[in-house]
Amino acid sequence: MTTSAPPVKRPFLGLSVERRYRLIYKPVVFLAALAPLAWMVCGLFGWLGCSDGVDPVKFLELRCGKTALNFIMLTLMVTPVRELAKLPHLIRLRRMLGLFAFFYVLLHFTVYAVLDLDLNWRMVGADIVKRPYITVGFSALLLLIPLAVTSSNRMMRRLGRRWSRLHRLIYLIAALGVWHFYWEEKIDERTPLKYAAVLAVLLGYRVARNARVRRWLAGRMDALRRRTQRKRALACDTQRSP
Template sequence: MKPRSKKPWRFSHFQRRVLKAVIHLIATGYLVALFYLGVNDQLGPDPVDALLNETGIWAIHLLFVTLLLSPLAKRLPSPEPIKFRRMLGIYVFVYAIAHFFTYAFFELQLDWHLLTSELVKRPYIVVGMVALILLMALTVTSLSVLRRKMGKQWQRLHYSIYAILPLALLHFSWSQKTFWQAPIFYWLIGLIIMRGRITRTAAKTVKRLKAYQ
């Protein structure tokens, strides 16, 4: 993908802070509003199901945006989108943990024995848990001090975001009991976003295979 401009553009410090404040306000405000409406039984006939759907779907939406930032930075070209990646990545985790909290607290009533049986009966929950654990690892290690201490291991760990997307989409599709309707559109969007990464990985694999021949 060729950049549209040779000269990188940048936000001013003030513009960057304002944009981050707006993102914080929207992301946090929407989540707070969701739970407020849910607790007050204003999310339709099944508030718990509505909370599960909204928190899960928006975790995926934010994951899409987070993964688009690197290609966007190359396309512009500008380092500015990268400066929002950590913040948006953390919000992916916040919405994902809110999704799990809704399921554990409202659906299961914190009955951990029931959770164990659900994990056996519903494998898509296991897939979602794996994605959540990976997101937690990325969020915890997003701290600058841990990034410096981990060195190259940090980059390797954060490559797992490319595994989180298919896991999240699989969890979503499996929970909907179909890969058609809404899930197929999410998979198509995911493939478009991952196209560059898939192409580079395939090229490297072919190169390594040729080297062994």
């Protein structure tokens, strides 16, 4: 993702952008990203007045899943925000957000397999094969693995252009994640639909921004304009003639 905007050099605590991220922004985001986990752990032990409720396993399972989806959405928000708000260096946070998404997806699956199903692999296997919403969720988990593995600078360099093509898988993963959530819901689909709406906007932005799509759209608009002009001219002509 290279944009034409030049690196912003506003002085902040006398630190360069590079050092600001390394010393302040990244540690802050890292700690903030651990907050959902800290909250769940506090609730588990009843610390700080938190509670995971009467069925803590189910609570952890759902909370981890939702947090994972939140991080996937945050990861997808980086590009639109840095382009629209003209903050190109925001890209430096994207990898961390993506890896946290993977972390919470793994936690979600671990709670499900170890705590909810008592590590009964036959049941886990039967679920993945027989329950479509679990098949969908599990596929998203599998697809995230290559992305996490290739997230290092070294892998980015090694894969070159193929890296960004591979990482476009996140669009599919996000869709599978929301689908999994939607399907899992017993009857009240309002929350999954909200996620679907956010995802539609985030993906829609990418479609609208795509050069080829823009060129095509511009062409269509042009043709439309020309056609209406022609029609209007024709209408004028017929009005004038008796």
